[in-house]
Amino acid sequence: MPLSTNLDRVRGTLLGLAVGDALGAPLEGLSPQQIRAHYGTVVDYVDGVRAWKRKPYRWRLPGLYTDDTQQALALCDVILRCGTVDPDCLAALYLALATPRNGHAGAHRGVGRSFRQVLEELERGRPPLECGQDSAGIGAAMRIAPVAIAFFNDTDGLFEAVMAASLMTHRDIRSLAGAMAVVSAVRRLLGGEEKSPSLLFRVAGDVALAERRIAECLAHAVDSIPEYGRSLSRAIANVEPLLELSRADAHHALIDEANAHGARPSCKRPTMGFPPACIPTCLYVLLTTDTFEEALTEVVNLGGDADSAGAILGAMAGAHFGVDAIPERWLEGLHNRVGIERRAEALAVGPDAVLEIPDLVETERALSALEHSSRESFKAPPSPNAGSQFTPRTD
Numbered sequence: 001m002p003l004s005t006n007l008d009r010v011r012g013t014l015l016g017l018a019v020g021d022a023l024g025a026p027l028e029g030l031s032p033q034q035i036r037a038h039y040g041t042v043v044d045y046v047d048g049v050r051a052w053k054r055k056p057y058r059w060r061l062p063g064l065y066t067d068d069t070q071q072a073l074a075l076c077d078v079i080l081r082c083g084t085v086d087p088d089c090l091a092a093l094y095l096a097l098a099t100p101r102n103g104h105a106g107a108h109r110g111v112g113r114s115f116r117q118v119l120e121e122l123e124r125g126r127p128p129l130e131c132g133q134d135s136a137g138i139g140a141a142m143r144i145a146p147v148a149i150a151f152f153n154d155t156d157g158l159f160e161a162v163m164a165a166s167l168m169t170h171r172d173i174r175s176l177a178g179a180m181a182v183v184s185a186v187r188r189l190l191g192g193e194e195k196s197p198s199l200l201f202r203v204a205g206d207v208a209l210a211e212r213r214i215a216e217c218l219a220h221a222v223d224s225i226p227e228y229g230r231s232l233s234r235a236i237a238n239v240e241p242l243l244e245l246s247r248a249d250a251h252h253a254l255i256d257e258a259n260a261h262g263a264r265p266s267c268k269r270p271t272m273g274f275p276p277a278c279i280p281t282c283l284y285v286l287l288t289t290d291t292f293e294e295a296l297t298e299v300v301n302l303g304g305d306a307d308s309a310g311a312i313l314g315a316m317a318g319a320h321f322g323v324d325a326i327p328e329r330w331l332e333g334l335h336n337r338v339g340i341e342r343r344a345e346a347l348a349v350g351p352d353a354v355l356e357i358p359d360l361v362e363t364e365r366a367l368s369a370l371e372h373s374s375r376e377s378f379k380a381p382p383s384p385n386a387g388s389q390f391t392p393r394t395d
Contacts, residue, residue, distance in 0.1 A: 006190060006191075006192075006348070007345065007348050008322040008323050008324060009189070009190050009318070009319050009320075009322050009323075010149050010190065010319075010344050010345070010347065010348040011318075011322075011323040011341055011344045011345065011348075012292075012317075012318030012319060012320075012321060012322040012323040012324075012325065012326060013145050013148070013149060013186060013190065013315050013318045013319045013344065014072070014076070014145065014146065014149075014315070014318070014340050014341070014343060014344040014347075015318060015323055015326060015331065015334070015337070015340055015341060015344065016292065016296075016314035016315055016316075016317055016318020016319070016323075016326060017068075017069060017072055017145050017311045017312075017314045017315040017318065018065045018069045018072075018311075018314070018334060018336075018337075018340050019296065019310075019314050019318075019326060019330045019331070019334055020296050020299070020300070020307075020309075020310030020311045020312070020313055020314025020315070020317075021065040021066055021068045021069045021142075021307045021308075021310050021311040021314065022045060022060075022062075022063050022064060022065045022066075022069075022307075022310075022333075022334060022335075023042065023044075023045060023296060023300045023306075023310050023314075023330070024299075024300040024305075024306030024307035024308070024309060024310030024311070025048075025060040025064070025065065025066045025110065025306070025307045025310075026045075026046050026047060026048035026051065026052075026059070026060045026062075027039075027042065027046075027051070027300055027301075027303055027306040027307075028058075028066075028110070028303075028304075028305060028306050028307045029058070029303070029304075030051055030303040030306070031269070031303050031304075032301060032302055032303050034051065034303065035051075035301055035303050036301075038050045038051045039051070041297070041301055042297070042300060042301055043297055044329060044330070044333070045062035045063045045330070045333050046062060047059065047060070047061070047062050048060045056375055059375050060109075060110070060371070061335070061370065061371040061374050061375075062333065063333040063334050063335050064109070064335045064367060064370075064371055065109075065307075065311075065334075065335070065336075066109050066110035066307050067108050067109055067110050067111045067115065068142040068143060068307055068308055068311040069143075069311060069340075070097065070107070070108060070109065070360075070364055071094075071139075071142070071143035072142075072143040072144075072145060072146055072311070073339070073340065073343060073360055074090060074093045074094060074097070074143075074360060075090070075143055075144070075146045075147065075165055076146045076343040076344075076346075076347060077093060077343070077357075077360050078090045078093060079146060079147070079150045079161075079347065080343070080346050080347065080353075080357075084157070084160075084161060084164070085147065085160075085161040085164040085165045086164070087127075087128035087129050087164050087167075087168055088128060090128065090164075090165065090168065091122050091128040091131075091168065093360070093361070094118075094119060094122065095119065095122055095123065096361045097360070097361055097364055098119050098123075101365060105368075106368075107361065107364035107365045107367070107368045108364075108368075109364075109367075109368055109371065110307070112137070112139070114133040114135055114137055114139065114169065114170075115139060115169060117133060118131045118132070118133065118168065118169050128168045129164070129167045129168060129221075131168055131169070132166075132167050132168060132169055132170050132171035132221075133169065133170060133171065134171055134172055134223050135170075135172065135175075136170075136172040136174040136175050136224070136228075136262070136264075136274060136275060137169075137170060137172075137175055137273055137274070137275075138175070138178065138273040138274065138275055138278050138279075138305060138308045138312075139169050139170060139175070139308075140165070140166035140169060140170045140175045140176060140178060140179040141175070141178040141179045141181065141182045141275060141278075141279060141308075141312060142182075142308040142311045142312055143165070143311075144162060144165060144166070144179045144182050144183050145182060145183070145186050145315035145319075146343075146347060147161045147162055147165060147183055148182075148183045148184075148186035148187040148190065148319075149186075149190065149344070149347045149348065150347050152187055152190060152191070158183060158187070159180070159210060159213065162176075162179050162180055162183055162210075163176065163214075163218065165179070166179045167218075167221065167222075171221060171222050171223050172222070172223050172224050172228075173211065173214055173215075173222050173223065173224050173225050173228055173229055173231075174224065174228050174231050174232055174261065174262075174274075174275045174276060175275055176210075176214055176218075176222065177207050177210060177211050177214070177231070177232035177233070177275065178232055178275030178276075178278075178279050180206065180207050180210040180211075180232075181203055181206075181207045181232055181236060181275070181279050182279065182312055182315065182316070184202075184203045184206035184207060185199070185203050185283065185316050185319075186315050186316055186319045188202060188203065189316060189319035189320040190319045195286065195287060195320050196287070197240050197243060197287065199283075199287070200236055200237060200239050200240050200283060200287070201237060201240070203236055203283070204233045204234075204236040204237040205233070207232050207233040207236060208230065208233035211229055211230055211232065211233055214229075215229050224262070227262065228261055228262055231261035231262070231275075231276050232261075232275055232276060232279070234261075235257050235258065235261060235275075235276040235279070235280045236279065236280055236283060238257055238280070239254075239280045239283055239284050239287075242254065242284060243284070243287060243288060250284060250288075251270045251281075251302075254270040254277065254280055254281050254284065255267050255268065255269070255270055255277065257276065257277075257280065258270070258272065258274055258276045258277035258280075261276040263276070263277060269302065269303060269304035270284075270302060270304070271299065271302045271303065271304035271305050271306060271309040272304050272305060273304070273305035273308055278304075278305060278308060278309050278312065279312065281299070281302075281309065282299065282309060282312045282313040282316060283316075285298050285299050285313060286313060286316050286317060286320070291321070291325060292317045292318065292321045292325040292326055292327075293325075293326075293327050295313055295317045296310060296313060296314055296317065299313045335367055336358075336363055336367065338358070339357065339358040339360075339363055342355045342356070342357045342358075343357060
């Protein structure tokens with residue numbers, strides 16, 4: 001990958017992932033109707049107070065990403081340090097982020113039950129690659145984009161790195177194939193391949209090969225191969241007929257397709273955190289929009305697993321459009337922009353990179369503490385003479 005022509009795409013990939021995550025974070029779990037009722041159409045970072053007054057633990061600081069980006073940055077640091085995805089090194093970093101300090105909980109933000117179970121297993125000393133959960137979640141796919149950058153020219157190394165990064169948390173083939181799908185799409189877009197319907201078939205072909213390889217080499221460690229061993233490649237290929245449908249009809253078709261591949265619970269939104277739902281939806285939105293801003297605005301306003309959908313589509317759209325296409329207001333409002341950008345540059349340059357990269361654990365602890373203190377101030381009753389802390393949005 002020629003650095004001179006692709007650094008902007010690499011920066012766009014990681015910054016796009018973080019921007020999409022931060023845009024979607026306060027909207028996670030909401031329906032499109034709830035989003036419209038609370039915020040109108042979300043076109044910028046919003047606080048979670050209006051939507052989550054009764055669940056303050058769901059509040060998110062505007063412009064602050066979740067564990068989706070934290071795990072992607074952890075992958076970056078392990079690759080930069082070890083030259084590959086070393087499971088032991090990655091597990092140690094996940095645990096360091098989880099360690100309480102100064103009376104506060106660990107630095108992880110918004111982690112789900114499955115990832116918490118993985119952390120508990122790691123703390124008990126279980127080998128990292130034996131900790132994967134049997135649910136078909138989206139977690140392996142949401143963080144995987146750095147692997148596409150680091151292993152751009154190494155197909156075999158790319159597959160091994162994706163498996164090392166994914167098996168620690170997931171052992172369902174739909175999750176592993178979902179990670180391969182995101183890596184394939186990001187890698188192809190980084191290389192300048194056209195954003196066209198043919199991209200769907202190229203990505204589906206890559207995923208089909210990966211599904212076959214997983215079945216041949218990892219059947220002892222991976223679940224659901226007999227039932228769902230080709231689910232991801234088929235779900236992606238089946239997006240192509242939807243490109244000419246109305247948005248409403250396409251969304252219904254994406255939901256039906258996801259349910260045909262064993263969604264549990266039953267899929268009700270195309271952005272459900274289930275690989276055969278979320279990843280085809282992200283590809284559909286990418287191919288039916290014209291700008292980074294249009295794509296990200298559309299996907300986060302669908303609600304559901306809005307942060308992960310935002311992260312996945314943000315990485316894809318950033319790889320295609322480049323960093324200059326990301327609205328400056330989104331970059332200016334993004335926490336830890338410098339740390340993210342420097343990691344992108346170091347991955348692009350490779351072993352010869354000489355960049356001062358902020359320590360991930362210390363940075364994330366500080367950001368989580370900032371969010372915690374902000375949340376506490378939100379919960380505090382206002383003084384009698386104080387005006388409202390928040391100005392209602394009109395967008």
